[in-house]
Amino acid sequence: MPSPLKALYDDQGYVIIPGLLDDNDRVALKDACERVIKKTRDGSWPHRRVVGKQFPPYGDSDPDSWGVQHAMHPELKEAAFVRWYTSPKVIAQVAELLDCGKNDLQMELFNILINPLSHNFALRWHRDDVNEKATKEEEQEALAIWHHGVQWNTALYTDSCLFIVPRSHKTPRTEEQRKHSETQMPPEDPLAMPGSICVRLQPGETVFYNSNILHCGTYNCLEKRATLHACMGDARGGSTRARNILQHNLEWMKGSSFRETLPDNRSWGMLDRLIRMQESADGSKFAYSLAG
Numbered sequence: 001m002p003s004p005l006k007a008l009y010d011d012q013g014y015v016i017i018p019g020l021l022d023d024n025d026r027v028a029l030k031d032a033c034e035r036v037i038k039k040t041r042d043g044s045w046p047h048r049r050v051v052g053k054q055f056p057p058y059g060d061s062d063p064d065s066w067g068v069q070h071a072m073h074p075e076l077k078e079a080a081f082v083r084w085y086t087s088p089k090v091i092a093q094v095a096e097l098l099d100c101g102k103n104d105l106q107m108e109l110f111n112i113l114i115n116p117l118s119h120n121f122a123l124r125w126h127r128d129d130v131n132e133k134a135t136k137e138e139e140q141e142a143l144a145i146w147h148h149g150v151q152w153n154t155a156l157y158t159d160s161c162l163f164i165v166p167r168s169h170k171t172p173r174t175e176e177q178r179k180h181s182e183t184q185m186p187p188e189d190p191l192a193m194p195g196s197i198c199v200r201l202q203p204g205e206t207v208f209y210n211s212n213i214l215h216c217g218t219y220n221c222l223e224k225r226a227t228l229h230a231c232m233g234d235a236r237g238g239s240t241r242a243r244n245i246l247q248h249n250l251e252w253m254k255g256s257s258f259r260e261t262l263p264d265n266r267s268w269g270m271l272d273r274l275i276r277m278q279e280s281a282d283g284s285k286f287a288y289s290l291a292g
């Protein structure tokens with residue numbers, strides 16, 4: 001029997017929970033974020049989400065950033081990120097929401113979302129792995145297979161950047177919703193999207209969501225944001241998540257210097273399952289999920 005939380009997650013396409021960070025995690029992760037955000041802003045960490053570019057490849061066309069990529073990268077030397085991502089608390093929560101065994105879990109992305117410094121920026125309404133021009137049938141087909149992974153945002157500071165349309169992870173867009181999400185233009189008012197809500201997180205709260213739920217983001221350069229943004233898969237989904245995950249270029253995760261930072265057999269297994277997905281996708285053409 002799935003748990004009540006899992007049933008709520010399946011129904012709404014998201015759930016908000018407190019308690020994924022204890023006081024020690026919070027202090028360690030805040031300090032680690034401060035250091036990597038500084039490196040990103042001063043140009044010494046090149047893997048970043050660049051203002052002006054909504055989806056990968058993020059390029060380098062603006063000095064301002066809205067995210068730090070690859071928090072667990074060994075060259076950042078910030079052990080707090082791996083420690084938390086592989087912690088029993090996070091693992092148990094993800095396994096519950098995916099309704100899978102801990103030995104099915106697949107290591108995926110861990111990035112940090114931050115406020116730009118010099119101008120506001122926004123992401124259009126989108127589903128992470130479905131093109132904005134997809135027909136109703138194509139949307140239906142994509143949504144039907146998108147349950148082998150979960151994404152989450154854990155706020156270190158109050159965060160009201162994310163907007164979603166609850167329950168839209170299961171159903172194609174209505175005609176009216178299509179009008180608000182068919183172009184690459186970010187919305188002037190996210191709440192003009194029928195059915196949308198703003199996801200407000202207090203420090204320490206986490207929203208877990210299906211990344212093919214209709215969502216968008218607005219980034220205010222005057223409001224501090226440092227939100228842990230991660231996802232994990234259920235390897236029983238085979239290659240369903242390959243394009244969306246591998247578009248972030250995870251070659252660095254194959255090397256021994258990353259493997260050596262992992263704490264236990266379980267996390268090695270999680271990494272092995274990611275590498276297996278990478279290897280089985282090697283023959284197919286590398287592709288990006290969304291343009292713009």
Ligand SMILES: O=C(O)CCC(=O)C(=O)O
Nearest residue numbers: 113123128153161162217
């Ligand atoms: O800023 C956020 O919380 C959402 C980011 C997002 O939707 C994305 O990177 O695809």
Ligand SMILES: [Fe+2]
Nearest residue numbers: 126127128215
């Ligand atoms: Fe997204």
